[in-house]
Amino acid sequence: MSDLLGYLLTGLGIGAGFALVGSGMVVIHRVTRVVNLAQGAFAVLAAMLTSALLATGLPHGLAEGAGVLVAAGAGVLTGIVAIGRPGTEPGAALIITLGLGVLAYAVEVTVWGDQPRSYAGLPGAVTLGGARIQAHYLLVIAVTLPVFAALMAFFRGTDPGKALTACAENPYAARVVGIDVRRMGLLAFGLGGALGGLAGVLLTPVQQVTFDSDVTLIVNGFAAAVLGGLTRPGVALAGGLLLGVAQTLIAGYGGGAHQLEIALLVMLAVMVAQAVRAGSVREVAR
Amino acid sequence: MAAGAALAVSGASRAFGGVYAVRDVSLTLAPGELRGLIGPNGAGKSTLFALIGGQLRADTGTVRLDGTRIDRLPADRRARLGVGVVFQAARVFPGMTVLENVMVGAHGTTGAGFVAAVLRLPAHHREERLIRDRARACLARTGLAGWADRPAEALPLGQQRALQLARALCGQPRLLLLDEPASGLRAAERERLSALLTELRAEGITMLLVEHDVAFVMRVADRVTVLDLGRVIAEGSPADVRADPVVIDAYLGAGSPA
Numbered sequence: 436m437s438d439l440l441g442y443l444l445t446g447l448g449i450g451a452g453f454a455l456v457g458s459g460m461v462v463i464h465r466v467t468r469v470v471n472l473a474q475g476a477f478a479v480l481a482a483m484l485t486s487a488l489l490a491t492g493l494p495h496g497l498a499e500g501a502g503v504l505v506a507a508g509a510g511v512l513t514g515i516v517a518i519g520r521p522g523t524e525p526g527a528a529l530i531i532t533l534g535l536g537v538l539a540y541a542v543e544v545t546v547w548g549d550q551p552r553s554y555a556g557l558p559g560a561v562t563l564g565g566a567r568i569q570a571h572y573l574l575v576i577a578v579t580l581p582v583f584a585a586l587m588a589f590f591r592g593t594d595p596g597k598a599l600t601a602c603a604e605n606p607y608a609a610r611v612v613g614i615d616v617r618r619m620g621l622l623a624f625g626l627g628g629a630l631g632g633l634a635g636v637l638l639t640p641v642q643q644v645t646f647d648s649d650v651t652l653i654v655n656g657f658a659a660a661v662l663g664g665l666t667r668p669g670v671a672l673a674g675g676l677l678l679g680v681a682q683t684l685i686a687g688y689g690g691g692a693h694q695l696e697i698a699l700l701v702m703l704a705v706m707v708a709q710a711v712r713a714g715s716v717r718e719v720a721r
Numbered sequence: 722m723a724a725g726a727a728l729a730v731s732g733a734s735r736a737f738g739g740v741y742a743v744r745d746v747s748l749t750l751a752p753g754e755l756r757g758l759i760g761p762n763g764a765g766k767s768t769l770f771a772l773i774g775g776q777l778r779a780d781t782g783t784v785r786l787d788g789t790r791i792d793r794l795p796a797d798r799r800a801r802l803g804v805g806v807v808f809q810a811a812r813v814f815p816g817m818t819v820l821e822n823v824m825v826g827a828h829g830t831t832g833a834g835f836v837a838a839v840l841r842l843p844a845h846h847r848e849e850r851l852i853r854d855r856a857r858a859c860l861a862r863t864g865l866a867g868w869a870d871r872p873a874e875a876l877p878l879g880q881q882r883a884l885q886l887a888r889a890l891c892g893q894p895r896l897l898l899l900d901e902p903a904s905g906l907r908a909a910e911r912e913r914l915s916a917l918l919t920e921l922r923a924e925g926i927t928m929l930l931v932e933h934d935v936a937f938v939m940r941v942a943d944r945v946t947v948l949d950l951g952r953v954i955a956e957g958s959p960a961d962v963r964a965d966p967v968v969i970d971a972y973l974g975a976g977s978p979a
Binding site: 593594597598600601604605607608609610611612613614615616 | 801825826828892
């Protein structure tokens with residue numbers, strides 16, 4: 436019983452990270468229709484930078500903040516390259532983001548080397564209902580939930596948030612009310628970068644990061660995002676948490692390291708189900 | 722072109738695959754004028770509309786708003802300069818309430834900016850409140866006050882167009898472009914629309930009204946421009962245009978007037 440609670444909380448912590456990566460993809464996809472495959476690179480970049488900054492003696496908080504800010508900047512840059520040219524197809528932009536993700540490997544290996552990096556997170560462990568779990572997992576959850584709440588409030592309650600939603604709903608009409616759709620796309624990329632960066636700096640103390648950690652993050656993040664059809668951040672949160680919990684439970688009870696395969700299976704099943712449903716809708720419409 | 726024109730289109734042409742949709746059209750609207758734009762199907766009304774609104778760019782010719790050239794600007798820049806657009810098709814934002822739709826219309830007029838919005842600074846709150854009040858007033862004018870908190874996609878089609886009008890008004894336009902605002906409206910709604918257009922004109926908003934319903938245009942417009950096959954074939958007061966044999970010919974040639 437106490438094992439189960441431990442696995443659950445650990446899973447929620449890991450899942451929160453997936454949800455952050457996934458919601459970043461959702462924010463970008465909603466506004467620009469681009470599936471951003473550089474999303475995991477934002478997390479790795481932020482994590483590597485934070486680790487380097489902490490090594491120079493910068494205190495916690497500042498180092499993580501700098502990591503997230505730089506990831507947001509990397510997001511904007513990715514956006515400029517991917518959608519900066521008017522009329523770039525979302526499919527072409529996707530390939531550009533893939534290329535930028537690979538380019539990020541080169542940069543990260545050159546600057547920080549190819550060895551795994553980590554740093555200390557929130558120290559200690561907490562005993563909850565007989566289960567001992569690392570306190571840092573609770574921190575990850577405690578940061579992620581308010582971030583999602585703020586994200587919702589931003590989209591619903593502020594003018595730039597509403598403008599982003601307007602772009603997502605009808606870019607043609609958005610232009611008519613004076614919204615610069617491309618600029619909003621870059622803003623979405625910046626937000627996506629920040630969310631990815633946050634996932635990176637939060638997860639690194641419990642999962643060391645290497646330059647190619649982005650693959651795990653992107654597969655899990657995308658699997659979480661695809662549950663909500665790549666358009667609903669709230670569903671991405673639920674999806675991410677679910678994935679995290681499922682993976683820790685399977686790893687805990689079944690042993691073995693098949694987490695990535697599970698995420699891939701979930702993603703595939705969801706996409707097949709969605710394609711089948713969309714197909715039947717089309718047939719009915721015909 | 723006349724000095725002090727609110728809208729001046731000069732020598733505008735636009736071709737699609739070698740066929741001119743609009744050919745060498747010039748059009749000058751005085752400030753506060755309500756101009757009707759009519760013509761048989763395929764006359765180029767919608768293309769001209771899009772050239773002014775920025776959905777299309779002219780191959781040649783210029784478009785000026787209060788003397789400023791806008792023909793090379795994208796639609797969003799034109800909107801921020803004061804061009805409001807109401808499309809014939811329902812182009813609202815589903816997934817947002819009616820009120821939120823109208824509030825987005827003020828996007829081009831907001832000044833507090835992204836940082837203030839995110840940090841929820843007092844300046845942003847003040848502006849947000851102001852826009853909310855303005856949006857409610859615009860909903861009241863277009864007869865949508867009772868729908869404010871409903872999702873936009875729940876509105877019937879005619880009301881979705883009224884919503885677009887409210888959204889455009891919330892942006893406080895100098896020039897309002899209306900594409901067939903009366904189509905699909907019932908008689909009472911049509912009356913309300915014509916009263917609202919008259920009111921807006923009294924407030925000094927310049928309007929270009931593209932309309933299929935010739936009788937409606939003749940009733941509300943100060944002046945009427947007639948397009949046929951991409952060219953201006955007549956222009957003048959409603960009475961003059963109605964009596965113009967060239968106009969009668971164009972309409973009879975393309976079927977009876979609507």
